[in-house]
Amino acid sequence: MARGHVMVLPMPCQGHVVPLMELSHRLVDHGFQVTFVNTEVDHALVLAAMAPDGAAALRRIHLASIPDGLAGDEDRKDLNKLIDAYSRHMPGYLERLVGEMEDAGRPRVKWLVGDVNMGWSFEVARRLGIRVASFWPASAACLAIMLKIPQLIQDGVLNDKGWPVRQETLQLAPGMPPLHTSLMSWNNAGAPEGQHIIFDLVCRNNKFNDLAEMTVCNSFQEAEAGAFKLFPNILPIGPLFADGEFQKPVGNFLPEDARCLKWLDARADGSVVYVAFGSMAIFDPRQFRELAEGLELAGRPFLWVVRPDFTPGLSKAWLAEFSQRVAGTGMIVSWCSQQQVLAHRAVACFVSHCGWNSTMEAARNGVPVLCWPYFCEQFLDRSYVTDVWRTGLAVSPGDDGIVAKEEVRGKVEGLIGDAGIRKRASWLMDAASECIGEGGSSEKNFKKFIDLLSQ
Structure with missing residues (x-):
């Protein structure tokens, strides 16, 4: 009844x-x-x-x-x-x-x-x-x-x-x-x-x-x-x-690409950089290329969610050539089950727009975050991650507003190599688990x- x-x-x-x-x-x-x-x-x-x-x-x-x-x-x-x-x-x-x-x-x-x-x-x-x-x-x-x-x-x-x-x-x-x-x-x-x-x-x-x-x-x-x-x-x-x-549908607007979960299964524990900017963020072609090349420079396996409308005007030929170049280390999908990805043992860190759902999902799974806010309340969420919980770092754009590829590489390496951040992220995960238990x-x-x- x-x-x-x-x-x-x-x-x-x-x-x-x-x-x-x-x-x-x-x-x-x-x-x-x-x-x-x-x-x-x-x-x-x-x-x-x-x-x-x-x-x-x-x-x-x-x-x-x-x-x-x-x-x-x-x-x-x-x-x-x-x-x-x-x-x-x-x-x-x-x-x-x-x-x-x-x-x-x-x-x-x-x-x-x-x-x-x-x-x-x-x-x-x-x-x-x-x-x-x-x-x-x-x-x-x-x-x-x-x-x-x-x-x-x-x-x-x-x-x-x-x-x-x-x-x-x-x-x-x-x-x-x-x-x-x-x-x-x-x-x-x-x-x-x-x-x-x-x-x-x-x-x-x-x-x-x-x-x-x-x-x-x-x-x-x-x-x-x-x-x-x-x-x-x-x-x-x-x-x-x-x-x-993760069996119940949660109202996603794009179909999930389940292939990425099998791809993650084949990766070592704590090795993958997961990159996703939610449903609203838009990157211009220049920023997209800097991010792509920064991930390539980092030399780590990465899983990157690129929505069909993420970068209007991006050269398809450039993207095809990049995808071919990183085929051994990187995987690009249009959407995924983010909670399943963040719960996966292979994920080392999360490059995120800091939407609150993403921020909570990272916290619940003890995943350190590289903050790259786009709009609205995401700047406040970045402040939680970097200033209050201290479970992540933030990217720093140059004078031209662009986050350079060297900055991406440096921050990814700094985030993954910081034992203090990992420890605090683990504490936050345990606190979240206790609250819902x-x-x-x-x-x-x-x-x-x-x-x-x-x-």
Whole structure:
């Protein structure tokens, strides 16, 4: 007998879909029926990328979709455009979906578990008599900074448009990551002329989140003790993962290339450099070549995820020649099961954009990180890795903004050769394991969450 019907709504981006899908599998494990609502475009990507047996592995997760308000060919990696469209168009579509499900005889939705970035949905849910719990997919420190915006404006750190008044390094509380005021997430998410759209969204979502009866996040106590002390009502339930066998689909937008796992099996323990920059980062051809040649110079086996849209304008002939040259040591795939890769004994380090999912997956598996942030909150995540946990290093671009191949080689060698970093990464892994284990802080918080949704 199902405990109740829960609707789950992520922000329409890969990095938000995955943790909420992982959470959905956990809800199903505890007897809930879940309707997972993607945008139509993301829904189609998830279905196309799913393995043939994926539908069976979803069990009581019903996949549904609504339009995002953009035309079919518009750029959904333009966050300003995406946020503006979904904020205006999706509330009506979501309300209609709830009505259609009831008309079709589906059990009534009791709870919305919504991404904080989709705060407008909390208002829709409450109007329909649906209770709300919110999920924050990034670091608790990132949410803490957003919740402190009124205070930062009052203190003269920011102006009322979200831009820094003072160029300084900010640290909200002891143990929290220091962050320069020029690197606030809402000011580093796209074209500056669209910045007001994201800043307005953040400010609105801060208010909408008051409609939620509980806020949970994909983090753990030891990782962010300072942030949880500052905001004890944000409950960590992570690091999240769907299942220990990696069999359950987690909503990837691209098909996974499973060949890389067999390739890893043939490599020595702690020998492989894993390189992946998530679903949004774009490199120009010059930076791509410097990274490629830096990996080649390092002379270590590497597994590199290169999405089809990662480097527009890159010479196919150059890439083919490079791939042939490194065929004995390197493997390039378009997407992979990252959690499986990071859990593999052969992986020595992770060259990462520092998205929060990647950061948590590295922490959970004790993998040192070479930080190469791209946008949004990734600069804050870099600060956790390099300044707070000290489980990795960061690349340093030259005066021209390019990370040179010699820098890539030097930092990879420095990272792999640092016993202190490996030791701290191992400690963080053990702390994460303790938190999600029986009687751990994340496990206790998850029980509170389940108890609430069972009401």
